Amino acid sequence: MTEAFPPGLMISAPSSGTGKTTVMLGLLRALSDEGLRVQPFKSGPDYIDPAFHRAASGRASFNLDGWAMGEGLIGAIAAQASGADICLAEGSMGLFDGVATRGQIGFGSSAETARMMGWPVVLVLDVSGQAQSAAAVALGFARFDPGLRIAGVILNRVASPRHERLARLGMERVGLAVLGALPRRGDLTLPERHLGLIQAVEHPDLEAAIAGYAAFLRDHVDLAAIRALAQGLAAPAATRLPPPPAQRIALAQDAAFSFTYPHILAGWRAAGAEILPFSPLADEPPDRMADLVWLPGGYPELHAGRLAAARHFHSGLRRHARTRPVHGECGGYMVLGQALIDQHGHAHPMAGLLGLVTSYENRRLHLGYRRAVLCGPMPGHAAGAALRGHEFHYSTILVQPDAALAEVSDADGASLPESGSRRGRVTGTFFHLIAGEKG
Template structure:
């Protein structure tokens, strides 16, 4: 297969770690802000399907962040998304989980690990290691990650949660002995943690003072990391400007009314970029502000988010619900995850309070009876949904804690996890209304003809 990433685009780095919870997001945000303050045009990326982190990246770098996902995306789409770095001077990617963590069954172009993304882009890895409770022994961890896959370029490590100058000196001695370059050492500081809830970080729009936090992260990184060494370590190239717009996902309609507020905020950035690049108009509206979707929209799209935190507000949003129902009489409405729940009959919050939703589908979900749903999804549509015809195969990701109490409508798709095992959350269709629990990442190329026919219809 020809290399879809020719020379000529900005070099980059992958910020990764041995495991989740080691501080890589704090390092990522601080590095984005510090480099931007130095006058560099920094292009952020997120490896994997996480849809919360890119909004934090955007706030730190002042440039939209995009997901790169080797399980869900083929090489052409990866190249198109990577090509969004046109005009940037350096790319910084943030990994998911541990560096080599992925799924067991190969997807469209890989297993979904951050190491695959780094290798494909040619980005050297900066490994953030939590050295709490150890000193020289941390070098064994670093050496193992450096040598596990020799094809993954390795720049060095940033030591995190260093307890004292003596602790730092001993840890650096171990790294020197192992031949691992130390790019920085961050003292232990409890005030740098980002607020979290049950799905990980809170949304960027909910942070009480994200700008001040990013300034603090930037100063912290500048004080304790060798920024010049970081910039010098960047390598690799990404994308081609010529393929960027054309290979991105096509819009499911011309005029798309998109719910956009604290309850509905999770849409993958490459989707919206692709829709706009193809000429679609995005018409934002806020259900929480009781706004109706544009009356002349061709499609209403309710993304995922946290409707369970706003059940009473949504239940009383009569203008929103009336406009939604009017639209659904003749034109398509689609919801994913939180948006799907909002299209249902009712949503029960964690206190057990039942809130009336739009009632366009019969779905009833509960957060009182929590059940964890996490993982990649491959769905083969049994009926048409906006942008895709029956039989089309879609790739997406599911992440929520709700339990289905009732899902009486016709199933929308046959849904499987990354290994091909059936998933009971199949989505629903009723009239012009469809919904899925997974967040759409892309359709598979083999089904592009069916997708194009559906879009034209």
């Protein structure tokens, strides 16, 4: 059966860099301040934005991904909105940007998510350098997919009252509602680094920043109109969230290890698993009672010296691996290896549970969806299982002497050399697991 679903909106844009994240955070907090229970979502495989959403709304934010997730899993994730008054989803990249798998434009895109959930789209337009021409851009988006409703636009980075008036005249001509106009302000940005935004836990004053975004949105956006435009369908019939790979899971959690999808953790907790957080950066070993150690991705390259010197962490990890499984994703995978070479060419010894040596000295982007068929088991999945995930890093493999964990391909089926590793009870992948293929 299907669940009743709160009405919602997709906050999207023609491209990255338009300011939709700051608009999203401002809307989440401004509507929450009005007494609404606002459920945030993130369309696509982004690892970082959901933590900012949680800080702004007080509710966990969940990814929805049409490429990596089956409808049953999407339904189970959508059910996390139970009790909310309104849903706001932040798009990724441009509204129609997805992959070409199945010969379908926008497969895995924010537009696909919005259609599936019945959410109208609020388009955030960066109008710097244009005026009436912004209406032509918006009209193209409104007509590109007749099955998708563009509810209105928010004009961002408006230079002057005259600039706003001209842009509004253009929107009036093409019949698109202007829901707000945000004057240009240099301080309305979030700090970034090579993978995009810094993590929420690293922001020097996140609460003040979000409160500032909310005040700015209240002054320049019609919040009542935003609320009135929200719509939705019944969510897809739910199966279940991903089950835990063990009963007691020691999970690395600190500034170096933070990229775990919220629906994964929610599934573990819902099934009764005990999550035992520890900090490798604080030189903490995993809990001795844990059945499994899980090292998620993050930014180990920024803390390579501290991680190399974390003797208690290393000894505890090695002790655990003698009798019980250890798994690492992306940054966690690199820390399980023999060495990590930083951007200056300095080699830092890592845990040595795998023979992997990785380097940031010559950065090379690895980005995209991944499909993996396991050559051997990993925690929670048997050999032969097909998994879906996402990879985003700049490191290069210099040495990988261990057995391949999986046969890995991209979204279009092209084979990739980053196969992961397995040695004894230790496994690792460069991709971040999103779901089993039947999920």
